[in-house]
Amino acid sequence: MEENGQGPGEKEMLKDTICAISTPQGTGGIGIIRISGGLTRRIVSMVFRPASGKKVEGISTHTVTYGRIIDDQNRIVDEVLLTFMLAPRSYTREDMAEIGCHGGIVPMREIVGLCVSHGARIALPGEFTRRAFINGRIDLLQAESVLEIINSRTERSLYMSQKKLRGGHKHILEKTRRRLVKILSFIEAGIDFPEDAGTVNFAGIKKDIENTVSELESFMKRASRGRVLYSGINSAIIGRTNAGKSSLLNALLGEDRAIVTEVAGTTRDSLQETLNIRGIPVNIIDTAGIRKTRGRLEEMGIKKSLQWMEKAEINLLVLDGSKKLNSHDRRLLEKVKEKLFLLVVNKADLPVKIEMQNLVDSFGKEKIVTLSARTGKGIEALEERMYSLITLGYGKMENDEIFLNVRQEDKVRKTLETLRIVREESLGQEYMEICAEQLKECLREIDELTGRNLDEDVLETIFSKFCIGK
Ligand SMILES: Nc1nc2c(ncn2[C@@H]2O[C@H](COP(=O)(O)OP(=O)(O)OP(=O)(O)O)[C@@H](O)[C@H]2O)c(=O)[nH]1
Numbered sequence: 001m002e003e004n005g006q007g008p009g010e011k012e013m014l015k016d017t018i019c020a021i022s023t024p025q026g027t028g029g030i031g032i033i034r035i036s037g038g039l040t041r042r043i044v045s046m047v048f049r050p051a052s053g054k055k056v057e058g059i060s061t062h063t064v065t066y067g068r069i070i071d072d073q074n075r076i077v078d079e080v081l082l083t084f085m086l087a088p089r090s091y092t093r094e095d096m097a098e099i100g101c102h103g104g105i106v107p108m109r110e111i112v113g114l115c116v117s118h119g120a121r122i123a124l125p126g127e128f129t130r131r132a133f134i135n136g137r138i139d140l141l142q143a144e145s146v147l148e149i150i151n152s153r154t155e156r157s158l159y160m161s162q163k164k165l166r167g168g169h170k171h172i173l174e175k176t177r178r179r180l181v182k183i184l185s186f187i188e189a190g191i192d193f194p195e196d197a198g199t200v201n202f203a204g205i206k207k208d209i210e211n212t213v214s215e216l217e218s219f220m221k222r223a224s225r226g227r228v229l230y231s232g233i234n235s236a237i238i239g240r241t242n243a244g245k246s247s248l249l250n251a252l253l254g255e256d257r258a259i260v261t262e263v264a265g266t267t268r269d270s271l272q273e274t275l276n277i278r279g280i281p282v283n284i285i286d287t288a289g290i291r292k293t294r295g296r297l298e299e300m301g302i303k304k305s306l307q308w309m310e311k312a313e314i315n316l317l318v319l320d321g322s323k324k325l326n327s328h329d330r331r332l333l334e335k336v337k338e339k340l341f342l343l344v345v346n347k348a349d350l351p352v353k354i355e356m357q358n359l360v361d362s363f364g365k366e367k368i369v370t371l372s373a374r375t376g377k378g379i380e381a382l383e384e385r386m387y388s389l390i391t392l393g394y395g396k397m398e399n400d401e402i403f404l405n406v407r408q409e410d411k412v413r414k415t416l417e418t419l420r421i422v423r424e425e426s427l428g429q430e431y432m433e434i435c436a437e438q439l440k441e442c443l444r445e446i447d448e449l450t451g452r453n454l455d456e457d458v459l460e461t462i463f464s465k466f467c468i469g470k
């Protein structure tokens with residue numbers, strides 16, 4: 001077992017056998033009840049009768065057995081499939097059983113109730129995964145990735161979390177840790193035996209630190225691309241009233257999500273949806289059109305549009321190609337330049353009135369996409385252009401992305417910052433004590449990152465985000 005720093009409370013908790021409904025609450029085709037802990041086999045033998053008439057004790061691990069759940073009065077509760085996964089070859093590394101039953105909430109609750117009456121306790125949120133972590137089967141990053149897998153919104157972010165679950169980050173972090181431990185041992189030898197201090201190879205150490213810094217830097221770059229893949233980016237659709245913003249949202253989504261009318265000022269409040277552009281989740285926000293306001297409600301809507309414009313990473317400014325530019329367009333054309341943007345000249349199915357050449361001259365062709373939200377012509381080109389813009393802003397996606405949550409990213413950043421200080425300021429005989437402290441600080445951050453050393457509260461916060469049964 002790896003030392004994962006569990007306190008006494010944790011050890012106490014591990015002694016219990018836990019059970020929970022692991023499929024979503026509500027009625028489904030099937031439901032799964034999970035049991036984990038030392039009493040698993042005993043509890044199952046009290047509630048389960050194999051159809052073959054065999055004894056529960058005779059069932060081998062990792063096989064499926066058909067049978068019935070029987071209550072204390074020998075009534076049949078449900079027909080089920082039972083699978084044992086005995087320690088250590090299980091999710092938690094403890095003895096486990098999964099009971100696949102009919103997915104009604106009543107039989108499932110009944111079965112859990114029976115398990116509890118025979119000595120199990122209801123699992124806390126995330127407790128199965130927490131046990132997998134405490135028992136050393138996975139590290140903390142992997143445990144957290146289980147949650148990310150459950151919550152992932154696109155295939156690409158799923159793939160990324162899967163990679164983390166399989167330990168895709170481990171190589172670099174373990175390598176970093178090994179290097180720092182080695183360097184620390186040289187430095188500490190120098191401190192303990194001052195007469196040998198002259199032989200500490202600071203040039204070699206510097207090189208090692210430099211390599212580590214550049215490896216962690218590229219790790220952080222992979223993480224920032226990973227963040228884009230996981231959390232997505234915000235893209236606001238802005239423009240004057242009636243330019244066709246809501247029509248554009250609908251065309252991008254391929255469904256009538258927003259209300260579209262010929263009345264100017266149709267959209268009063270912003271509306272958000274998620275698009276999947278080549279695996280990148282893009283939160284598209286349709287905003288209220290900009291014009292001279294005619295009432296407080298609209299004024300609030302417009303204020304919000306401008307706020308969205310500030311918040312979004314990419315703005316799509318929609319212009320009505322069948323009209324000349326007006327003062328609102330011009331104002332927005334000025335403002336939109338502040339960050340990544342595209343100009344969408346809409347209504348290409350109508351005769352062109354907009355000053356196209358002026359736009360091309362001031363913004364360049366590559367910034368302008370002409371399309372018709374009504375016919376859908378040009379929508380794909382817009383998506384293509386948005387994708388290029390994203391990769392321009394965040395780097396090309398290379399399938400080596402890793403997603404770090406805020407906690408994890410913070411640890412890597414702090415390690416990097418401290419290592420940079422070591423590199424710049426603390427290498428030399430006279431700084432050995434400071435250097436040792438700083439290296440220890442880095443090791444602490446890395447150990448907290450992987451969960452090798454972590455306090456109860458942090459664990460509590462992490463696992464409380466899980467659902468029961470996971
Ligand atoms: N011919 C043509 N008409 C369009 C096109 N896109 C939108 N329209 C029309 O333009 C009008 C306004 O469209 P909306 O999508 O509601 O415009 P909006 O920018 O959301 O307007 P507000 O919410 O009022 O700010 C509607 O009558 C649409 O049918 C287009 O590509 N071609």
Ligand SMILES: [Mg+2]
Pocket residue numbers: 245246247258259266267287288289
């Ligand atoms: Mg609208």
